[in-house]
Amino acid sequence: MTASPEHISAQLLAWYGKHARQLPWRVQPGQPAPDPYSVWLSEVMLQQTTVAAVKPYFAKFIERWPDVYALAAAPEEDVMAAWAGLGYYSRARNLVKCASEVAAMGGFPETEDELRKLPGLGAYTAAAIAAIAFGQRAVVVDANVERVISRLFTISEPLPGSRKIIRVRADQITPEKQSGDFAQAVMDLGSSICTSRDAKCLLCPVAEACQARQGGDPLTYPVKAPKKDKPIRRGTAYWIESDGHIWLETRQGTGMLGGMRGLPDDGWSAAEDGKMPPPISVNWAEAGVIRHTFTHAHLELSVRVYRGATAIQSEFGQWWPLDRLDDAGLPTLFAKAVRLVLAQK
DNA sequence: AAACCGGGGGG
DNA sequence: CCCCCAGGTTT
Numbered sequence: 001m002t003a004s005p006e007h008i009s010a011q012l013l014a015w016y017g018k019h020a021r022q023l024p025w026r027v028q029p030g031q032p033a034p035d036p037y038s039v040w041l042s043e044v045m046l047q048q049t050t051v052a053a054v055k056p057y058f059a060k061f062i063e064r065w066p067d068v069y070a071l072a073a074a075p076e077e078d079v080m081a082a083w084a085g086l087g088y089y090s091r092a093r094n095l096v097k098c099a100s101e102v103a104a105m106g107g108f109p110e111t112e113d114e115l116r117k118l119p120g121l122g123a124y125t126a127a128a129i130a131a132i133a134f135g136q137r138a139v140v141v142d143a144n145v146e147r148v149i150s151r152l153f154t155i156s157e158p159l160p161g162s163r164k165i166i167r168v169r170a171d172q173i174t175p176e177k178q179s180g181d182f183a184q185a186v187m188d189l190g191s192s193i194c195t196s197r198d199a200k201c202l203l204c205p206v207a208e209a210c211q212a213r214q215g216g217d218p219l220t221y222p223v224k225a226p227k228k229d230k231p232i233r234r235g236t237a238y239w240i241e242s243d244g245h246i247w248l249e250t251r252q253g254t255g256m257l258g259g260m261r262g263l264p265d266d267g268w269s270a271a272e273d274g275k276m277p278p279p280i281s282v283n284w285a286e287a288g289v290i291r292h293t294f295t296h297a298h299l300e301l302s303v304r305v306y307r308g309a310t311a312i313q314s315e316f317g318q319w320w321p322l323d324r325l326d327d328a329g330l331p332t333l334f335a336k337a338v339r340l341v342l343a344q345k
Numbered sequence: 346a347a348a349c350c351g352g353g354g355g356g
Numbered sequence: 357c358c359c360c361c362a363g364g365t366t367t
Binding site: 047 | 361364
Binding site: 048049050052053085086087088089090091160161197228254255256257258270271292293294295296331332333 | 348349350352353354356
């Protein structure tokens with residue numbers, strides 16, 4: 001038997017009414033919509049990032065920049081430092097741009113099409129904000145929705161090629177009203193019941209409509225294209241310490257860790273090993289090797305140390321007080337290097 | 346369409 | 357160790 005779209009959405013909304021997660025950026029089902037700033041900020045933070053990881057950052061940002069105007073007025077440097085550790089730093093760069101545009105507009109636009117034009121907002125985030133903050137009907141497709149839809153309708157084409165048909169199916173079961181609650185219902189279902197490693201069908205409100213469950217092996221879906229293996233890259237970073245300060249450089253461009261402060265290095269990237277000479281010619285001491293994994297490469301970063309008076313010519317560097325390193329906003333890779341060196345003092 | 350872009354948590 | 361996550365942008 002085939003369940004109607006209306007039945008599926010009604011079951012999911014009813015389930016959400018009872019089992020919605022309480023999240024700092026979310027209001028209870030049926031309550032007035034949360035403010036667009038909170039929705040936008042949380043949605044951007046949640047891009048490819050788990051709820052648990054986002055919570056402390058969301059709290060910190062809301063406390064420090066309570067609305068979009070406060071954030072628009074903040075120095076980009078401060079926002080980048082506050083984002084440090086959360087990853088995908090283009091999000092932070094775009095966050096600043098977006099806040100500035102929205103402030104100039106006098107507030108967030110309310111339609112999906114207008115939202116989609118803002119920096120850092122793609123199809124998912126624009127739809128989510130339109131639906132959740134502005135009550136518009138929008139088809140919200142994230143990784144949870146992809147998984148739930150793939151199982152509900154036994155989509156056999158592998159991701160990411162199946163995204164088109166998944167969107168069509170999601171559109172079919174998205175209700176005209178409460179599409180924001182509906183989207184959050186599917187996301188909650190995907191995070192607690194219909195997870196990537198498990199399918200708790202006995203607890204699922206749409207189990208009877210689910211074709212994968214009927215087939216007996218829901219974990220078969222979603223089918224995914226094989227992954228590429230990650231190469232190992234090697235590079236070197238330099239700890240230059242002088243008179244209670246270390247030398248930090250702000251990484252230029254939009255590449256790896258772009259816009260973030262870090263130790264000077266030899267130019268390693270995801271595409272190749274580092275090969276540039278050190279920033280100064282001195283006798284380096286080897287502190288050890290940091291292992292760190294990025295989206296598409298493993299990195300073995302050799303950390304070398306020099307302590308003593310020196311002059312460095314670099315446009316983007318600064319001497320940073322050692323006792324204020326916590327405020328430098330170092331991404332995790334360099335935070336690891338700092339811990340390695342400080343552990344040896 | 347494919348590559349690029351972090352980091353942490355869980356099995 | 358591998359897999360996954362409230363994806364977007366660039367090529």
